Amino acid sequence: MEFNQRSIISIRDFSREEIEFVVGKALEVKQGRWHDALSGKVLASLFFEPSTRTRLSFDAAMVSMGGRVVGFADAGVSSTKKGESLADTIRTVTGYCDVIAMRHPVEGAARLASEVAGVPVINAGDGANQHPTQTFLDLFTIHEEFGRLDGLKVGMLGDLKYGRTVHSLAKALSLFEVEQVFISPPSLRMPEGIIEELRQGGTAFQEVEEIDQVQGALDVLYVTRIQKERFADFQEYERVAGAYRLGHRELSALGGQCRVMHPLPRVDEIKPEVDSGGNAIYFRQAHNGIPTRQALLGLVTGTIS
Amino acid sequence: MTEDRARKVYAIDRGTVIDHIPSPLALKVVEILGVKQEGILTIGINFKSAKLGSKDIVKVENLKLTESVTDRLALVAPTATINIIEQGRVVEKRPIHIPREFHGLLRCPNPKCITNVEEVTTVFHLEGEPPHPAVRCHYCERLYKNPGELVE
Numbered sequence: 268m269e270f271n272q273r274s275i276i277s278i279r280d281f282s283r284e285e286i287e288f289v290v291g292k293a294l295e296v297k298q299g300r301w302h303d304a305l306s307g308k309v310l311a312s313l314f315f316e317p318s319t320r321t322r323l324s325f326d327a328a329m330v331s332m333g334g335r336v337v338g339f340a341d342a343g344v345s346s347t348k349k350g351e352s353l354a355d356t357i358r359t360v361t362g363y364c365d366v367i368a369m370r371h372p373v374e375g376a377a378r379l380a381s382e383v384a385g386v387p388v389i390n391a392g393d394g395a396n397q398h399p400t401q402t403f404l405d406l407f408t409i410h411e412e413f414g415r416l417d418g419l420k421v422g423m424l425g426d427l428k429y430g431r432t433v434h435s436l437a438k439a440l441s442l443f444e445v446e447q448v449f450i451s452p453p454s455l456r457m458p459e460g461i462i463e464e465l466r467q468g469g470t471a472f473q474e475v476e477e478i479d480q481v482q483g484a485l486d487v488l489y490v491t492r493i494q495k496e497r498f499a500d501f502q503e504y505e506r507v508a509g510a511y512r513l514g515h516r517e518l519s520a521l522g523g524q525c526r527v528m529h530p531l532p533r534v535d536e537i538k539p540e541v542d543s544g545g546n547a548i549y550f551r552q553a554h555n556g557i558p559t560r561q562a563l564l565g566l567v568t569g570t571i572s
Numbered sequence: 573m574t575e576d577r578a579r580k581v582y583a584i585d586r587g588t589v590i591d592h593i594p595s596p597l598a599l600k601v602v603e604i605l606g607v608k609q610e611g612i613l614t615i616g617i618n619f620k621s622a623k624l625g626s627k628d629i630v631k632v633e634n635l636k637l638t639e640s641v642t643d644r645l646a647l648v649a650p651t652a653t654i655n656i657i658e659q660g661r662v663v664e665k666r667p668i669h670i671p672r673e674f675h676g677l678l679r680c681p682n683p684k685c686i687t688n689v690e691e692v693t694t695v696f697h698l699e700g701e702p703p704h705p706a707v708r709c710h711y712c713e714r715l716y717k718n719p720g721e722l723v724e
Binding site: 277279352353354372373374375376378379394395396397460 | 682684685686687689690691692709710711712713714715
């Protein structure tokens with residue numbers, strides 16, 4: 268399986284076998300097998316729009332494995348502000364580094380960058396489109412918890428319409444024998460395009476409006492935030508968001524055993540009472556961003572094989 | 573017969589006849605093929621057709637259009653047939669094949685797509701099969717179910 272010099276742009280570019288391979292490498296990294304593998308490598312971290320978590324996670328991943336980081340955290344300090352095209356910025360930066368991680372507000376920006384760059388590009392988010400390292404770390408976390416992906420039942424709760432995280436996760440899980448359950452208000456349902464893809468691919472799924480309507484126990488519940496901006500009426504937002512707040516009562520309706528995940532940041536969609544129980548794995552999930560990104564950085568620079 | 577009828581309009585000695593274009597798309601076809609400045613064109617609109625009800629015909633004189641050019645019609649006029657004429661006779665007859673990829677033919681309607689922000693040749697991948705072709709933008713990855721509407 269060839270990953271050396273390959274760009275990581277969209278989860279759509281990966282087969283089931285490739286995803287399993289990356290998840291396996293992330294586990295090896297977490298177990299300490301690839302100590303200092305990124306030594307002597309330079310990451311250009313190009314964040315054309317602000318992000319704290321993802322940017323810090325890439326930086327920490329690189330540095331703690333012996334690599335170095337150059338870059339910017341805001342397009343205001345790059346020459347984009349002077350009117351330089353993205354393609355020219357990337358062509359220039361290519362000469363300074365071994366790999367590029369970039370976040371950009373425009374959809375498809377990372378794909379274009381990968382076509383003009385002389386080094387691999389890792390997409391750290393392109394607008395509402397893709398954020399593949401998040402999906403890889405989500406899959407790694409589920410796999411770490413259960414030792415497998417096949418045979419699980421995974422629920423997604425909250426804003427399924429606008430959340431790119433759940434779109435990519437649903438698509439990736441459809442490559443495995445995973446039953447998916449979508450729980451959302453009618454106005455924030457999973458987009459028809461994704462539902463149709465799942466249907467065509469023969470994925471087992473159910474769509475419900477309330478947690479109590481889920482049939483059978485879930486292994487994983489992936490919670491996303493319902494954002495105020497999606498509602499014209501604040502009272503309506505309060506009513507809807509309140510109905511999807513996760514606490515002990517809701518968890519027991521889902522079988523009591525299900526692991527709770529969240530891409531973070533969370534506001535109040537998961538009650539603090541959930542944090543301390545054995546169900547909550549969202550902070551470990553965030554920490555798994557490090558070994559997952561290290562595995563990807565090592566694979567695409569050819570230092571992990 | 574359709575062919576006879578087309579000849580009655582204006583038979584050509586050499587060139588390409590695009591027949592069975594759904595009406596009234598002849599002008600759009602001329603635009604997509606980029607043959608507006610390529611010598612004499614004969615355009616017929618609203619002929620009776622057993623197959624389509626009504627059809628258009630475009631005749632391009634002295635130009636043998638290659639498959640890669642005529643296949644650009646796949647999303648707008650998939651029923652079209654291509655006749656290559658030499659010395660007044662049909663020497664080649666072929667249907668339109670739908671390409672798996674479209675380069676520079678379609679415009680992505682997503683204003684947040686990089687193709688609408690930077691100078692980039694658009695690329696679309698075919699996903700659904702005819703008669704319901706759908707295309708996905710190579711860059712922003714959005715899926716479009718009426719790709720004919722995206723033809724520039």
